[in-house]
């Protein structure tokens with residue numbers, strides 16, 4: 001991720017100093033930048049001169065002190081290890097100018113904890129890019145408990161300068177927006193399979209061909225990596241014990257070395273390429289279950305003031321490729337219908353995950369049932 005972020009900065013006209021643990025790794029990152037820029041030239045997205053100019057803007061530098069000594073903005077993309085990142089933030093804080101904003105590309109770790117490793121927690125922010133950053137439009141800008149508004153705004157402005165679409169995550173919750181909503185949806189699919197209510201193929205077929213998601217849920221889980229899904233869902237369950245219960249599906253697979261695409265096997269066998277999801281099973285799983293789970297997950301984010309509906313919808317469309325965001329979807333389905341479906345599932349399966357978020361219940365009580373009432377997550381003319 002680090003080299004790709006350096007690349008898009010340079011393509012946007014910014015001077016970049018890039019570092020890593022050794023010259024060899026820095027050179028590897030630089031070679032990948034060159035490879036990616038060549039692809040852009042081949043596809044005529046940029047011309048040769050723009051590629052050459054971008055490369056001249058990138059310097060490889062040894063050590064944090066020299067790398068950040070004149071920085072306005074530092075973006076850390078080291079491995080996902082809190083202690084390692086805290087050490088990096090501590091050292092960078094000591095060398096970067098007082099004006100510099102320190103950002104992390106972490107997918108799961110606490111921005112508040114990273115801020116507390118520095119003497120400038122108000123200037124520490126999350127900038128969560130999506131992979132590959134050269135192509136994916138979304139950046140989640142994440143406020144830690146001490147991050148001030150100016151810092152969040154500067155991160156939003158920077159993302160825009162890079163040609164990205166930023167969304168604001170106002171609270172430092174695990175999973176931010178995209179992985180939080182996806183986490184609820186993964187759990188729904190995993191539980192449905194685990195309880196024997198539907199098969200992997202039935203669920204993926206419904207999600208892909210009826211809901212129009214770019215991938216099936218199990219296919220996406222394999223693509224992300226089951227080790228990552230396993231640790232992210234456990235973190236969500238520990239933060240939201242009242243509403244998230246991890247199904248005993250992924251952990252045994254991880255223990256057996258089945259990590260998804262990267263290990264050649266997960267829910268699917270990837271050794272012969274991308275799985276073929278059968279089209280003919282699309283009617284055999286009630287895709288409304290995925291919809292109401294996503295709407296409920298989005299409602300929790302609004303209820304807990306993590307994000308506004310517009311940003312949640314933008315995040316799911318640009319970060320996960322969903323054809324609709326969960327808030328606009330909820331308004332279209334009717335929030336009364338969503339709550340009724342959640343209650344029906346709750347009665348039938350007695351799982352806390354189906355408990356409707358209080359925000360949805362309040363909206364329905366007020367008659368804010370979505371588009372048909374001209375008021376739901378959004379208001380309509």
Ligand SMILES: NC(=O)c1ccc[n+]([C@@H]2O[C@H](COP(=O)([O-])OP(=O)(O)OC[C@H]3O[C@@H](n4cnc5c(N)ncnc54)[C@H](O)[C@@H]3O)[C@@H](O)[C@H]2O)c1
Nearest residue numbers: 001002019020021025077078079080105106107129130131
């Ligand atoms: N891979 C993804 O899809 C993805 C997406 C969004 C965010 N992220 C986040 O981006 C970060 C990096 O992920 P990645 O997949 O690029 O990891 P990676 O392991 O591919 O790259 C990490 C890089 O950091 C270097 N590094 C290790 N220790 C370092 C140190 N002490 N100082 C400086 N550099 C050091 C490594 O040599 C390596 O080049 C993580 O926080 C991850 O959660 C990853």
